[in-house]
Amino acid sequence: MSARAVTDATFETEVINNQKTVLVDFWAEWCGPCRAVSPILDQIASENADKIDIVKLNVDDFPALAAKYQITSIPAMKVFQKGEVVKTVIGAKPKVALVADLAAYLA
Amino acid sequence: MRQIIIIGSGPAGFTAAIYAARANLKPLLIASSVEAGGELMNTTEVENFPGFPDGIQGPELMTKMQEQAERFGTEVVYDDVTALELTGATKTVTLGSGETHEALAVIFATGSAYRKLGLPDEERLSGRGVSWCATCDGFFFKEKTIAVIGGGDSAMEEATFLTRFASKVYVVHRKDTLRASKIMQERAFANPKIEFIWNSAVVGITGAEAVDGLRLRNTVTAEETSLPLGGVFVAIGNDPRTHLVHDQLDLTAEGTIAVAGRSSKTSQTGVFAAGDVIDPTYRQAVTAAASGTVAALDAEHYLASLPADLLADAGETELVTVNN
Ligand SMILES: Cc1cc2nc3c(=O)[nH]c(=O)nc-3n(C[C@H](O)[C@H](O)[C@H](O)COP(=O)(O)OP(=O)(O)OC[C@H]3O[C@@H](n4cnc5c(N)ncnc54)[C@H](O)[C@@H]3O)c2cc1C
Numbered sequence: 001m002s003a004r005a006v007t008d009a010t011f012e013t014e015v016i017n018n019q020k021t022v023l024v025d026f027w028a029e030w031c032g033p034c035r036a037v038s039p040i041l042d043q044i045a046s047e048n049a050d051k052i053d054i055v056k057l058n059v060d061d062f063p064a065l066a067a068k069y070q071i072t073s074i075p076a077m078k079v080f081q082k083g084e085v086v087k088t089v090i091g092a093k094p095k096v097a098l099v100a101d102l103a104a105y106l107a
Numbered sequence: 108m109r110q111i112i113i114i115g116s117g118p119a120g121f122t123a124a125i126y127a128a129r130a131n132l133k134p135l136l137i138a139s140s141v142e143a144g145g146e147l148m149n150t151t152e153v154e155n156f157p158g159f160p161d162g163i164q165g166p167e168l169m170t171k172m173q174e175q176a177e178r179f180g181t182e183v184v185y186d187d188v189t190a191l192e193l194t195g196a197t198k199t200v201t202l203g204s205g206e207t208h209e210a211l212a213v214i215f216a217t218g219s220a221y222r223k224l225g226l227p228d229e230e231r232l233s234g235r236g237v238s239w240c241a242t243c244d245g246f247f248f249k250e251k252t253i254a255v256i257g258g259g260d261s262a263m264e265e266a267t268f269l270t271r272f273a274s275k276v277y278v279v280h281r282k283d284t285l286r287a288s289k290i291m292q293e294r295a296f297a298n299p300k301i302e303f304i305w306n307s308a309v310v311g312i313t314g315a316e317a318v319d320g321l322r323l324r325n326t327v328t329a330e331e332t333s334l335p336l337g338g339v340f341v342a343i344g345n346d347p348r349t350h351l352v353h354d355q356l357d358l359t360a361e362g363t364i365a366v367a368g369r370s371s372k373t374s375q376t377g378v379f380a381a382g383d384v385i386d387p388t389y390r391q392a393v394t395a396a397a398s399g400t401v402a403a404l405d406a407e408h409y410l411a412s413l414p415a416d417l418l419a420d421a422g423e424t425e426l427v428t429v430n431n
Contacts, residue, residue: 028246031243032148032149032166032243033142036140036142036143037141040141059246059247060246070235070317071247072234072235072236072238072248072317072338073233073234073238073243073244073247074244074247076234088234090233090234091234092142093141094139094186094187094203
């Protein structure tokens with residue numbers, strides 16, 4: 001299962017108004033580390049489907065949202081709860097390290 | 108048990124794998140979970156790797172090396188080595204997943220990691236305007252004034268690349284001459300968006316939520332100044348990645364893994380090292396590749412010298428234990 005893409009049009013419903021915890025993976029085609037971390041996020045998503053939604057936002061296609069969330073380095077993974085960013089993880093990391101960073105939202 | 112395990116998937120690791128696989132040693136290569144392909148995955152054009160007269164993109168070169176290694180039977184695992192046991196005839200390699208693999212020989216080719224400035228606010232502002240990778244993050248600095256710190260080839264390359272996005276790129280260097288090669292220097296000097304700030308050491312990175320500037324100290328006059336900026340790229344060099352082995356293998360004064368003469372032999376029998384992790388001087392893709400060749404040939408020679416019964420055990424390649 002691969003993470004759903006969100007857009008300018010769907011960000012509000014899928015992220016901001018989502019009742020569940022949502023992780024947004026800010027990524028781009030040209031970003032090698034983004035490609036490396038993407039299957040790891042897919043694994044975390046399917047192992048924790050009841051606790052967290054994981055979606056992807058392409059920063060090339062939606063620069064306004066990237067700017068709004070002050071992205072200056074990707075992959076940038078932002079956890080949203082009730083529309084607010086509660087946690088930011090920057091850079092590709094091994095699964096164990098990512099799971100540890102996100103532990104509070106996967107429990 | 109395996110005959111050989113190769114740790115690292117840069118030019119050194121994949122070249123060692125090409126040789127080991129062609130020698131029918133059925134190598135297992137541990138590539139890392141998120142950094143497979145090594146340093147060249149974070150660069151654009153590689154112009155000095157022989158055989159590519161028009162240059163080749165770093166990631167494409169690494170994909171080709173991997174394909175060549177796999178064509179001859181290298182098995183690649185995308186995971187990180189978390190522990191190693193290198194003493195004794197059988198070497199044990201533990202991965203992030205908890206899996207353990209055994210082999211008679213190990214080639215250690217883990218490359219190097221970006222050096223940090225070691226300033227208090229560096230960690231806090233990393234990903235908030237402090238970056239180590241121009242090709243990864245340059246895109247976010249469109250029309251900004253930024254600085255590259257460093258004076259070597261990678262600093263020149265990053266600065267030149269970043270002028271595609273930034274309106275102005277300062278190169279901050281602690282001396283008044285560059286270590287970079289002539290061609291890279293000339294390219295940077297000729298670029299109207301690049302300005303050099305010489306004899307300046309970075310003593311602070313400032314900014315509350317995101318980087319807003321640097322504090323510089325002139326290395327000659329000791330005068331301190333502020334430089335307002337929208338971003339900082341650090342390119343001050345690399346340190347060999349030896350943390351997994353520093354208590355099992357001898358290191359040199361430079362911090363690289365010590366090898367005997369022109370060989371790849373480390374202080375531990377059956378353990379060979381290759382690439383940037385043994386090289387304090389040259390650190391190029393082609394020298395790393397050459398060094399991978401040396402390691403594979405040394406390992407092949409070592410394995411051939413072992414008693415037949417040991418080698419018979421190493422014919423079987425299945426996993427030994429899980430989560431032990
Ligand atoms: C921006 C930039 C541009 C460059 N441009 C050029 C150029 O144009 N030409 C040139 O010749 N050279 C260039 N270089 C230098 C070149 O990239 C290196 O010299 C070369 O990659 C070294 O190869 P290596 O195999 O020793 O190490 P690396 O390429 O660093 O690979 C090391 C590998 O080991 C893996 N690893 C580390 N620890 C573990 C672990 N615990 N478990 C599993 N795997 C692990 C890493 O993930 C990586 O795959 C450039 C470097 C940079 C940073």
